[in-house]
Amino acid sequence: MSNFQLGLIIAGGVVLAAIVAFNAWSAHRNAPKRAKPPEPDGAAEPALRQEPAFDAGGAPVEGADVPGAGTDPSFDGHTVDLRDAMQLPVPPSERRGGLDPLIDAIAPLVAEQIVSGDAALAALPPTRRAGSKAFAIEGFNESTQQWETPVAGQRYSHFQAGVQLANRVGALNEIEFSEFVVKAQGFADAINAAADFPDMLHEVARARELDQFAGDHDAQLAFVLRARHAAWSPGYVQQNAVRLGFTPGAIPGRLVLPASGPGLPPVLTLAYDTQFALSDDPEQSAIRDITLSLDVAQVHRSEQPFARLREVAAALGEAMDGALCDQNGTPLPAMTMDPIAADLELLYDKLDSRELSAGSLLARRLFS
Incomplete structure (x- = not known):
């Protein structure tokens, strides 16, 4: 083998090695960045918790204290709140919870006599929606003198039913209001109560005005x-x-x-x-x-x-x-x-x- 041939072989090997090295470097450079392994001194990331579920009003709920919410950009391992x-x-x-005339259409339900929480719970409709709107029934607790969702073992002198006027789906419409009336009247009949419903056209108009405000803000x-x-x-x-x-x-x-x-x-x-x-x-x-x-x-x-x-x-x-x-x-x-x-x-x-x-x-x- 001549010196010229030997030189070509060596040069080819060098070029091949360079190509392999470049491809490896390029692959490493373009690979997704990965999480760093835990610190050897046993330092750990903040405890992980699951995302909150939803409360009865449809709003997200977070139910525990939380870790600090910030750190400096250097990420030196020390969390800054x-x-x-x-x-x-x-x-x-x-300050305000439950049914509220600001965003709900509310119908008073006057019972002929004191109603137990157990009886009220048994009479509640199976769903808490009227169309796409939240529907609720509250009782006035004789002991606490507060409105609340009926609770077993408590006593209630009167009740109120309500349906939400608007949400991000839109304003309460006539069909949803009618469904609200049917559900509330069924509950009232079950506990021997008289229902006093607001005017449908007035409540639907209120719903549209509230929906307009919500959409604009x-x-x-x-x-x-x-x-x-x-x-x-x-x-x-x-x-x-x-x-x-x-x-x-x-x-x-x-x-x-x-x-x-x-x-x-x-x-x-x-x-x-x-x-x-x-x-x-x-x-x-x-x-x-x-x-x-x-x-x-x-x-x-x-x-x-x-x-x-x-x-x-x-x-x-x-x-x-x-x-x-x-x-x-x-x-x-x-x-x-x-x-x-x-x-x-x-x-x-x-x-x-x-x-x-x-x-x-x-x-x-x-x-x-």
Whole structure:
């Protein structure tokens, strides 16, 4: 074999090795980022909890205290609670609950005699809906002197039936009002009570006016965090989100940032394609974008949800090398967020003036 042939063989081997090395480097570079293994000193991520279910009014419920909701972008392993830093007040206790003439059509039901809770429960209709609207019956407890859903072992002097005037499906219509009357009258007959129903046309008109107000003041914000370079695995997304206080949701590919108190809907939602979370090998799934969303009417303004959304987006963007975009994929400069914040403050004021403050029980029922 000549020196020339030997040189060609060596050169070919070098080129082949270079190609293999480049392909390996390229595959590693483009592979989805994975979650880092636990720290050797035994440090653990914040405890994970399941996403809340729904309460009787159709509003999300979070029923336990929650971990801190923020961290600095360096992610040095020390969690920083953004709520402590901003000194956010805890939302006040609900002053109004149950049926309310502000958002419900209500019919008094006067019984001929005291009715036991057991008898009232046995007489309740099997469903708590009239069409697409929430339907409820409450009794006035003789002992507590409070309206409540009938409870076994209690005694009630009179009752009231109600149907919600509007929700995100639309306004109460004549068919739904008629269904409400049928159900309430059936309950009244069962407990020997006289029902006094409001005028249908008046209540339907009230429902349309309320629905118009709700439609004009409903805000659900969604922003996209898009990977600038390498994609993300589901574990990588969850690891970074958990460090900011998010907890896994009931739906795969969904995480929620709990509110500061029990019984309140989550402040923010983080979501990505469910198929990635359900794949046979999730760590090989390549997530290019995630969605951060805020349901304004469901969260009390004292939580400062939009400010926290901005903090979360900035922290995740820096840690995961992502760019904040609108739902069409257009990058959003920081200056575009200030006008949104100002508009939200005006929206909060308008909801307050209508006694439908964001995050209140009535607002959560109406905007559901």
